[in-house]
Amino acid sequence: MTDVVSFGPFRLFAAERLLEKADEPLELGSRALDILIMLVERAGEVVTHKELMSRAWPNVTVDEANLRVHVAGLRKALGEGRDGARFITNVSGRGYCFVAPVTRLATQRPAPQVRKVVSDRLRQLPAQLARMVGRDDTVRALSAQLLTRRLVSIVGPGGMGKTTVAVSIAHALIDDFDGAVFFVDLGALTDPSLVPTAVASALGLMIQAQDPLLSLLAFLGDRRALLLLDSCEHVIEAAAALAEPVVSAGPQVHILTTSREALRVEGEHVHLLYPLDSPLTEAGLTAVEALLFPTVQLFMERAAASGYRSELSDSDAPIVAGMCRKLDGIALAIELAASQVGFYGIRGTAELFDNRFKLLWLGRRTAMPRHQTLNAMLDWSYNLLPERDRLVLCRLSVFIGVFTLREALSVAGTASNDPDVTVSVASLVTKSLVSTTVIDDRTYYRLLDTTQAFAAGKLDERGEADGVARRHAVYYSKYLENREVVKSAVRGQDLSGFAQHVGNVRAALEWAFSDHGDIAIGAELATWAAPLFVSLSLLDECRKWCERALAALGDTERSTKTEMILQEFLALSSMFTKGNGSEVRTAIERGLSLAETLVDRDHQLQLLAGLNIFLTRIADFRGALAVAERGVSIADAAKDLAGLVITDWMLGVSYHLVGNQAAAQHHCESGMARSVELGQSNASFFGYDHRVRALVALARALWLRGFPERAVQVARQAIDEAERQDQPVSVCIALIYAAPVFLWSGNFERAGGYIERLIAYAGRYLLAPYRAVGMALKGELAVIRGEAGAGLHLLRDALETLHAEQHKILVTVFTGALADGLRKAGQFDEALLTINGALARAAHCGATFDMPELLRIKGQILATMPRRDLASGVDCLMQSIAVAREQSALGWELRSAMDLARLLSESGQYDQARDTLVPVYDRFTEGFETADLRAARCLIGDLVQ
Numbered sequence: 001m002t003d004v005v006s007f008g009p010f011r012l013f014a015a016e017r018l019l020e021k022a023d024e025p026l027e028l029g030s031r032a033l034d035i036l037i038m039l040v041e042r043a044g045e046v047v048t049h050k051e052l053m054s055r056a057w058p059n060v061t062v063d064e065a066n067l068r069v070h071v072a073g074l075r076k077a078l079g080e081g082r083d084g085a086r087f088i089t090n091v092s093g094r095g096y097c098f099v100a101p102v103t104r105l106a107t108q109r110p111a112p113q114v115r116k117v118v119s120d121r122l123r124q125l126p127a128q129l130a131r132m133v134g135r136d137d138t139v140r141a142l143s144a145q146l147l148t149r150r151l152v153s154i155v156g157p158g159g160m161g162k163t164t165v166a167v168s169i170a171h172a173l174i175d176d177f178d179g180a181v182f183f184v185d186l187g188a189l190t191d192p193s194l195v196p197t198a199v200a201s202a203l204g205l206m207i208q209a210q211d212p213l214l215s216l217l218a219f220l221g222d223r224r225a226l227l228l229l230d231s232c233e234h235v236i237e238a239a240a241a242l243a244e245p246v247v248s249a250g251p252q253v254h255i256l257t258t259s260r261e262a263l264r265v266e267g268e269h270v271h272l273l274y275p276l277d278s279p280l281t282e283a284g285l286t287a288v289e290a291l292l293f294p295t296v297q298l299f300m301e302r303a304a305a306s307g308y309r310s311e312l313s314d315s316d317a318p319i320v321a322g323m324c325r326k327l328d329g330i331a332l333a334i335e336l337a338a339s340q341v342g343f344y345g346i347r348g349t350a351e352l353f354d355n356r357f358k359l360l361w362l363g364r365r366t367a368m369p370r371h372q373t374l375n376a377m378l379d380w381s382y383n384l385l386p387e388r389d390r391l392v393l394c395r396l397s398v399f400i401g402v403f404t405l406r407e408a409l410s411v412a413g414t415a416s417n418d419p420d421v422t423v424s425v426a427s428l429v430t431k432s433l434v435s436t437t438v439i440d441d442r443t444y445y446r447l448l449d450t451t452q453a454f455a456a457g458k459l460d461e462r463g464e465a466d467g468v469a470r471r472h473a474v475y476y477s478k479y480l481e482n483r484e485v486v487k488s489a490v491r492g493q494d495l496s497g498f499a500q501h502v503g504n505v506r507a508a509l510e511w512a513f514s515d516h517g518d519i520a521i522g523a524e525l526a527t528w529a530a531p532l533f534v535s536l537s538l539l540d541e542c543r544k545w546c547e548r549a550l551a552a553l554g555d556t557e558r559s560t561k562t563e564m565i566l567q568e569f570l571a572l573s574s575m576f577t578k579g580n581g582s583e584v585r586t587a588i589e590r591g592l593s594l595a596e597t598l599v600d601r602d603h604q605l606q607l608l609a610g611l612n613i614f615l616t617r618i619a620d621f622r623g624a625l626a627v628a629e630r631g632v633s634i635a636d637a638a639k640d641l642a643g644l645v646i647t648d649w650m651l652g653v654s655y656h657l658v659g660n661q662a663a664a665q666h667h668c669e670s671g672m673a674r675s676v677e678l679g680q681s682n683a684s685f686f687g688y689d690h691r692v693r694a695l696v697a698l699a700r701a702l703w704l705r706g707f708p709e710r711a712v713q714v715a716r717q718a719i720d721e722a723e724r725q726d727q728p729v730s731v732c733i734a735l736i737y738a739a740p741v742f743l744w745s746g747n748f749e750r751a752g753g754y755i756e757r758l759i760a761y762a763g764r765y766l767l768a769p770y771r772a773v774g775m776a777l778k779g780e781l782a783v784i785r786g787e788a789g790a791g792l793h794l795l796r797d798a799l800e801t802l803h804a805e806q807h808k809i810l811v812t813v814f815t816g817a818l819a820d821g822l823r824k825a826g827q828f829d830e831a832l833l834t835i836n837g838a839l840a841r842a843a844h845c846g847a848t849f850d851m852p853e854l855l856r857i858k859g860q861i862l863a864t865m866p867r868r869d870l871a872s873g874v875d876c877l878m879q880s881i882a883v884a885r886e887q888s889a890l891g892w893e894l895r896s897a898m899d900l901a902r903l904l905s906e907s908g909q910y911d912q913a914r915d916t917l918v919p920v921y922d923r924f925t926e927g928f929e930t931a932d933l934r935a936a937r938c939l940i941g942d943l944v945q
Contacts, residue, residue, distance in 0.1 A: 006103040031056040039098040048095040128171040134276040134294025153257045156273035157432040159332030162258035180225040187231030192238035224252035232259035260432040275329025282318035290317040295324035307342030328448040378454040392424035397455035401503035402444035473508035480528035523549040530569035539573040546570035567591035580806035601638045619808035625654035649694035656697045659887040668698035689730040696737035706890030708927030715741040728765040746931020772801035776814040783821035828865035852892035855880035914943040
């Protein structure tokens, strides 16, 4: 006979200390069960706080808060408040009362069997997290694997969440093992010989024999059980020596281990626990997109737990993503970082990432000591290493990003083939302190960001930081020099294969130019690294290091190849980042002078290409043409066929800008044909892809010559080729000069799309002059669409920026658009003043491709202003037609002919109007559905009537 107390859906067996719900036992802590039994025994009465504490904590003085916590947990377990259920009420100032109806009965049902010895130990299994982020699939997969494989090891760096995953697996498999799941924290051991004893203790086995392992094997026998051996790394040999015989001798025993390295025993199946997924890039990331990633979810959940009450905003999403990426997706590191957000906020926390203070961020007080800070976690691993591995780990901390074994040997060893370094690197990989990755079938190594910061601190403590940094800087200087990076850049070859080295090159330069560095090493490294920075569009960095290196050059390095290269790349990077100031021209001409002195024709051509670009950007189109012709002479003398392709394209661009469209088309197409013959796939000179530059010049020349369909086709080709290369400068050039082809053709929607892409792209890469051009094109489009007010605002702002940047190549074009917008806004006097200024500037340049269009706009202004000057307007339009014919610009000629025909028809001169327009229209052979030709056809129809 057993006394049973029944209430609601529950039955309480007080003698057996068991609570059931629907015949299923509920797990309650022993103190919560004591409290429940006492309340049920005195159901309907008020049981004082003191009485309950005496029952649950006999002979122990505790705070009343402990009672409140246990009562709250008890209420939750009973489902208090669910569907109106009430069990325990609080009587303010007195105690608690059990208020649910209670039925006491004696039952013939046998007392529930006390579970095997193992069930009492179940309470020692750590609590499962209410929500585990990003590991659900892993838990499911490993749970299934563990049932069939029997020995599974979860391996990964510290803080990755190995214990969390393992505990979740243990909870998931409780029913499969009938509760026989045991958690053994080996991290608390300092003596490896105690591993068998710790396991036996978890099983509830009292071992008195001299060999505890034999007793353990005998006890397990045929029992079905799951052992979770947590944190094996510091007792790895002992853990391995226990796991292998247990699995071999116990056919129903399964073992799950967590460690920073594998046990390497028979039957072990290793699961490498990788970092949580983070966004690959922060640019343009929204909050919704960021929260799809486990790292960001975890960060924001822990931030909320720290007291941060705001939702993730779109502006903060890239910042959080960046922090998660810097923390390498390590769960513990993310939790510790997020714990600061309640106090510092998201942006304040991000600012703390620039120092080693992050290694000291505090975690939960209840966490194991080694998991309470990143520093403690890494110290734990570091102290387990032999001295040889500690030294190598510290020296490897000088690397930023990935490195090869050869690089590790050169920097961390005493000789290029130091066997100790090779062995240590392999050892550090197995211990999850160094990770590996494969790039283009080659193995690279790297330290996680937190490990690198920790090891760098240890290296500094050893007093070796500067010595190792020196070896690191010298290595990369020689590496880039020996691989002829500069020569590859001059030949227009792709340098993207060197991209993985940029972090180390940057770190080496920072050290070399620091107070405790070596500026001579820095100047040498900057020389060989400059083309790498340009290739990766790191133009600001290139300019900074070239400036510092030139300032550091001694007398012996002046007037040498070193100075020539630095001047060349200083000019290139400055032109794109700071505009077209005199310092750019000075650097180009100094470099060109040195190239001529050194008889270096490759660099002569490179610098002449730079000078040609510079002169076009400041609108000295005649000067640019002269430089292109000079380049032809040098390439001819050197019999440099690839150089002749580049100079052909330089001529094509220059002729387009001075207004000789027939010559522009000839040279652009000639260069294209030659490049096909040579199989020349890359045409990068002085930071520009000259093929893309020539393609957009060809597209514009074709439109101007009266071939709008071919022009649109070539413009699309230019944009597609530039975007495939994904070089910011080339993409911007293609969009800047191809978008007007669609604008001229009347395809405003396509033009607008390209303009918006240009603005976004230039903004992303901080190319201020190109972004200003994009805004000016947007203003020009607005004027054409009749939105004069918006267009004028955009054009004025953009022109101000372009003047400040000395980027004048399209200034006359945009000034003409501004004048047209002023005319449409009825501001005729300012419009006339503005167009006269544009014409004066164009005349100062000698000639410009847009001269016919500027004259046409002036003619419109004169003909429509209140003090209408029809005769002067007609004169301007006739001049425009004449200049367009000289330039072989049939496209401009048609526009001016239409405007002139309208003016003549308004004064009744229909025959003259028709005779002006029809011959121009008849010279077209394609593009009859473009806007201008459709308008011309309609006007001719009106004139015929």
